[in-house]
Amino acid sequence: MNEILKKRRTLQETMNFMAALSAGIEPILGRGANSMTMSAGRNLGRKFSENANKTDDLLEAIAEVRKVLLANNCLWLFEPFKPVGQETMVTTNDKGQNQVLIVFRDCMIRQALFRFGHPQQGSLCNMMYGFFAGALENIMGKKTTLEIKHAGENACLKLLTVEA
Amino acid sequence: MLEMIINDKACRGCKLCLDVCPTDCFVYNEETNKAIVDKVENCIGCLSCAYICPSGAIVHKNHHVVGNFYRNIYFSKRMEKFL
Numbered sequence: 001m002n003e004i005l006k007k008r009r010t011l012q013e014t015m016n017f018m019a020a021l022s023a024g025i026e027p028i029l030g031r032g033a034n035s036m037t038m039s040a041g042r043n044l045g046r047k048f049s050e051n052a053n054k055t056d057d058l059l060e061a062i063a064e065v066r067k068v069l070l071a072n073n074c075l076w077l078f079e080p081f082k083p084v085g086q087e088t089m090v091t092t093n094d095k096g097q098n099q100v101l102i103v104f105r106d107c108m109i110r111q112a113l114f115r116f117g118h119p120q121q122g123s124l125c126n127m128m129y130g131f132f133a134g135a136l137e138n139i140m141g142k143k144t145t146l147e148i149k150h151a152g153e154n155a156c157l158k159l160l161t162v163e164a
Numbered sequence: 165m166l167e168m169i170i171n172d173k174a175c176r177g178c179k180l181c182l183d184v185c186p187t188d189c190f191v192y193n194e195e196t197n198k199a200i201v202d203k204v205e206n207c208i209g210c211l212s213c214a215y216i217c218p219s220g221a222i223v224h225k226n227h228h229v230v231g232n233f234y235r236n237i238y239f240s241k242r243m244e245k246f247l
């Protein structure tokens with residue numbers, strides 16, 4: 001228990017450091033900063049999900065990603081979201097791609113960014129996209145994108161799209 | 165169940181909440197020139213409206229508040245049971 005808490009605090013401290021670092025490199029590297037963090041997140045997602053159950057079902061796959069995070073002691077709470085009036089949780093866009101909205105609540109990236117007043121939606125947020133992309137590549141065998149629809153103070157809304 | 169209330173007297177009709185809300189929870193009443201809650205079921209509890217409202221007119225209840233649990237040992241212990 002204490003070991004986990006210690007690890008988690010160390011992780012948050014590392015995240016704080018990375019937030020400062022990414023805020024510093026973004027103006028220098030420009031779009032390159034996003035590719036770097038995306039790639040780091042994807043590798044982590046692939047590694048963490050090596051032994052995850054494979055499925056074609058998007059909602060099951062998301063539940064699997066959550067399990068992967070919990071198994072690695074990462075408290076990154078998220079849940080699929082269905083707005084009023086939308087009939088199903090998973091929708092299909094005009095390109096035939098399946099999509100689902102996801103609400104992210106507790107997020108160590110957001111907490112790290114706010115700690116020193118760094119803006120959201122930068123390269124560190126992109127790491128989460130990478131993580132999902134990497135994990136879902138393993139679980140579903142398909143490419144995905146995670147677009148930030150809204151970066152809020154207490155929750156964020158993202159749109160997950162799976163290639164047809 | 166999440167609740168959201170706009171203090172009618174405080175609202176100055178700036179529409180900032182309508183602009184910031186990602187899930188279209190508000191509508192604007194053209195007669196009273198004030199925002200009103202339309203679809204509270206759509207609220208994801210991001211609190212952006214409450215932060216941006218210049219009058220502090222928007223109040224949420226029963227929403228999940230993110231905690232700085234990675235640094236706070238007390239909060240970490242309480243979160244442990246969800247793992």
Ligand code: SF4
Nearest residue numbers: 175176178179181217
């Ligand atoms: S942001 Fe506040 S003051 Fe402006 S319309 Fe919304 S509730 Fe009214």
Ligand code: SF4
Nearest residue numbers: 185207208210211213
């Ligand atoms: S908390 Fe977020 S989702 Fe809810 S009404 Fe305010 S801006 Fe919209």
